[in-house]
Amino acid sequence: MESKEYIESGILELYVYGLLSESENDQVTAMSNKNPEIKAEILSIEKAIINLSSSFSPFISHSQFEKIKSQLELKHSKVVDIKSRGSLTAFIGWAASIVLLIGIGYQYSKINDTNDQIKTIEKQNMQLQQTVVDLDVQNKETEKVLNVVRDETNTIVALAGQTVAPTAKAKIYWNKQTQVVYVDASGLPTPPEGKEYQIWSLKLAPQLTPTSIGMLANFNDNRSKIFAVEKTGDAEAFGITLEPKGGSPTPTMEQLYTLGKV
Incomplete structure (x- = not known):
């Protein structure tokens, strides 16, 4: 690819914005080290972006700004779209994992609470049964006493x-x-x-x-x-x-x- 085509491809703008992969970054760096024209274009893009961030400096021509803007919008939208899907997938994965862990923890907590409640109920039932037995014994004792006292x-x-x-x-x-x-x-x-x-x-x-x-x-x-x-x-x-x-x-x-x- 000739220098002109390489410059017009928009890859240099993506390089400056840090939107390329590691291998693509290495490729652009190698090209700029070999080709002064590409290196100069990178410096120009960096300067244009700095000026753009300073409320559109008058030193940037309208045609150059539009060229940078259109190239960045075209490439940026494609790359961001791909990365967004990747990021969204990763985010969904992490979110699902967190939700799963929370769900497992919640269920574990509920199971423990249920087990504790069962033990408490069983203990209360045993106490209630013992109380019933004690009352039955007391009633029998009371009945025996009354029978003895009332026996004329x-x-x-x-x-x-x-x-x-x-x-x-x-x-x-x-x-x-x-x-x-x-x-x-x-x-x-x-x-x-x-x-x-x-x-x-x-x-x-x-x-x-x-x-x-x-x-x-x-x-x-x-x-x-x-x-x-x-x-x-x-x-x-x-x-x-x-x-x-x-x-x-x-x-x-x-x-x-x-x-x-x-």
């Missing part, structure tokens, strides 16, 4: 506090027909560690004869403090002593908490 066939024996515990008190609900015995221990203090209350059915004549009819085990766990003990049919009195856990064969009279005659 029961003989109620009040047990008064003794020397070791003057303020202590208890009640015996004794059905003489069925021989079933319930103890209301709500008036007794909580037994110390390693100790339990023992219930005694007493015969007073011809001599005092105590018979153990049970222990008030798990005292703290019994909310109603109503305890079912062993049956008895011939009691003349009832007493409650504090004994080592598991009970004693005979009552410890120094630890007699309550006593009452039938």
Whole structure:
């Protein structure tokens, strides 16, 4: 290609604007180093562009400006169009990747939130089930207590506090027909560690004869403090002593908490 054709091709304007590829830039640089006319044209274009950026300097002729303008618009539009598509594709790719990452992160966060919610709901369900069980137990205990208290066939024996515990008190609900015995221990203090209350059915004549009819085990766990003990049919009195856990064969009279005659 002759110098004139090369100059009129518009490639030099694109070179000055930095719109050529690396290989094309290298080619123009090589041509300008070999051809003074091309190098002079590059300097002229650079000067014209500088003047153009300074509000169209009067030193640039109208024909030269139009030539530069038309050549730049023609080549610039083609190159920019190609690069725009490339840039747009790259931008869309990056945008899609970012959206994908955001979407994955959002979904991961939602999954974690859902798992946490499931665990919370499961825990709440377990607590609710336990509450239902506890209420059922309480209802049964309450029903048992009411049945004992309302049973008109029961003989109620009040047990008064003794020397070791003057303020202590208890009640015996004794059905003489069925021989079933319930103890209301709500008036007794909580037994110390390693100790339990023992219930005694007493015969007073011809001599005092105590018979153990049970222990008030798990005292703290019994909310109603109503305890079912062993049956008895011939009691003349009832007493409650504090004994080592598991009970004693005979009552410890120094630890007699309550006593009452039938």
